[in-house]
Amino acid sequence: MILLTGFEPFGGANFNPSWAAAQAAATALTDAGQPATAVVLPVEFGAAADALRHELAAGKYGLVLAVGQAGGRTGLSLERVAINVDDARIPDNAGNSPVDQPVVPGGPAAYFSTLPVKACLRALGRAGIPAEVSQSAGTYVCNHVFYALMHAVAAEPGVRAGFIHVPHAPEQAADAGRPSMEVAVMARGLEIIARTSLSTVTDIKLGAGATH
Template sequence: MILLTGFEPFGQETVNPSWLAVQRARQSLRAEGLAVEALELPCVFGESVMVLNDAVSRFNPDVVVSVGLAGGRDRISLERVAINCDDARIPDNKGQRPIDEEVVPGAPAAYFSSLPIKAALRNLQIAGIRGEISQTAGTYVCNHLFYGLMHSLANRSGVRGGFIHVPYLPEQVPPGGTAPSMPLELTAQGIAVVVRTALSTQQDSKLGAGAIH
């Protein structure tokens, strides 16, 4: 059983490609005979984690892939690490703006993704889809959710999970704008690649994909 999540729109955006792409990925994975559920999460500190944890308890998935928007990035970002820090540059969708607060008070400073992100990167490259290993999921609701997910999964044996960021859709970029983007269908294909890799790969690949800065 696979659980996919995306976010509702936030900030000034009227759509969130993470949720649109998750729905497309669910369709293609179900067409392959896989059991997949998809969930749209509120872009809200605290509430997003509670909704996700309820879904994990309800569906009892083997794999959880949460997806969010990273406007300005030009490829699918496979997030390596979630940090125990909320530091919001803008308010969430309920006006909350935590600064220098822990996601889970007293919990570990960070958790690593348990998805095979290096193998997924290789498979994205084989599929001709731009991808990268990202060393930071930020300090907004995406990281908050990623950390909350991994904190919850630390006590659930056998469940693998992680977070990926996706670019803007082309239609989100104003005419003449220079922000990078990725078509919805390609983004959905990328999410499906990550899921298939998680299902077929127990030992992650040894692949150089780090960052100098």
């Protein structure tokens, strides 16, 4: 089974493309014979991780793709590393603003994604979908969920998991001229990431680093 998670709207918005894309990708994967479930998470420190852990305990998932919105990015961002810190620039949807707090007290400083991010990057490029390997998922609720996910599956050999950021949808970016991507393209990208992750045993070597 495949689990995809997205987030509810936050920061005063009324739409979050991560949830729409996760739903569409889960439907497409299931229709193609690869059963998938989509779950929406609250944009709240603590509550989001609790909801994720509840869903992980309820099903036997071999692949987990957590998805969040990162306005300003130009393509899908395959996040490489989750760090054990919450440091909110804006309050979450419950008004919480943790600063310099661990996601998991006593947990490792960081976890790497177990998705084959380079193979996924190549597959997305071949499909004409803009994408990058990102070296930081931030310190807001997206990173909080990413770290909580990797901590939860660390003791589950064989479970692959990671985090993908998506850009704004066109309706969110039209007035400000920000980069955007159609939700259908995001969903197609998530499908490709899921299929590549299921079919790739060892990731490929492909330059996709950053100078800063």
